[in-house]
Amino acid sequence: MSVHEPKALLEHLRHWAQLTPLHIALRHKRQGLWHAWRWIDALRDVERLADGLRQQGLSDQSRLVLSGAFEPNLLLLALAAQSVGGQVLTLPDNLEPQALEQQLWRIRPSHVYVQGRQPDWAFTQRLDFAQLLGPVDPAQHLQRWWQPTAETALWSEDSTQWQDGLAVVLEQWLHSGHGLAFPENPASARRDRSEVAPTGLLLSPARLQQVADDIESRLAPHGTWRRRLCEWAIADARSGLRRVLKNRVRRLLGFQRLTSIWQPIKSNVEPTWLAEFKRKSA
Numbered sequence: 001m002s003v004h005e006p007k008a009l010l011e012h013l014r015h016w017a018q019l020t021p022l023h024i025a026l027r028h029k030r031q032g033l034w035h036a037w038r039w040i041d042a043l044r045d046v047e048r049l050a051d052g053l054r055q056q057g058l059s060d061q062s063r064l065v066l067s068g069a070f071e072p073n074l075l076l077l078a079l080a081a082q083s084v085g086g087q088v089l090t091l092p093d094n095l096e097p098q099a100l101e102q103q104l105w106r107i108r109p110s111h112v113y114v115q116g117r118q119p120d121w122a123f124t125q126r127l128d129f130a131q132l133l134g135p136v137d138p139a140q141h142l143q144r145w146w147q148p149t150a151e152t153a154l155w156s157e158d159s160t161q162w163q164d165g166l167a168v169v170l171e172q173w174l175h176s177g178h179g180l181a182f183p184e185n186p187a188s189a190r191r192d193r194s195e196v197a198p199t200g201l202l203l204s205p206a207r208l209q210q211v212a213d214d215i216e217s218r219l220a221p222h223g224t225w226r227r228r229l230c231e232w233a234i235a236d237a238r239s240g241l242r243r244v245l246k247n248r249v250r251r252l253l254g255f256q257r258l259t260s261i262w263q264p265i266k267s268n269v270e271p272t273w274l275a276e277f278k279r280k281s282a
Helices: 006-019 039-055 072-084 097-107 129-133 164-174 186-196 205-218 225-235 240-253
Strands: 022-028 031-038 062-068 089-090 109-112 153-154 178-184
Touching: 006 039, 006 072, 006 164, 022 039, 022 072, 039 072, 039 129, 039 240, 062 072, 072 089, 072 109, 072 164, 089 164, 089 205, 097 178, 097 225, 129 153, 153 186
Parallel strands: 022 178, 062 089, 062 109, 153 178
Antiparallel strands: 022 031
């Protein structure tokens, strides 16, 4: 997969860094703690990474392959490579080592960034993010506590397994100017999502279905009085008791601030279980 519109995306990044430099652009949970990047931080990191990439020989004739979970490092590295003029492609992060090597051999990229421990390949140059970025204070982006109620936040919990997903995430994030948050890992996504209480979901169709299935498994079984009570409240939440019950369910699921769900242009199907939890603009 190739990421398009590099110049437009970079202009959007510069725009938000100039217009709202101290607003939060990215959040990512690491080792149980939330880290945040302001728009000005994101732009500065992209510029530092671009310098590091040039020193590693990346140019407008280069191709960089990325593979891993969507999180700040991967997104900022993609933008930095684009700012240098290089082409950015992705490979699924669930490939077995031998399959990954075969794909890289076929593509023959000049540089590669693969999350996790992987061997070096003789036919391409493997990048180290920390080395590219240079010396940084480990606590620079650390936020020990914050209230998410005052900020908009898109939520992403996908990876390069989502074909064309990186292009979608970059475009939606940089065009909207909203913050973008990521879980620590897939296993903690449900808990981390509840802590962020996102205003928008930016998920692949496959991941959206997984979230739907997960929520379905947490609700009371069909036919029980608790399930009928939940469905009664969701069906028409204008009255006092129904509104209280629906808001309680929404909060338990981490959707108390949810107003939007990204869907592909060709898709007009939105999961009814989640559409009911969205807050109305009225």
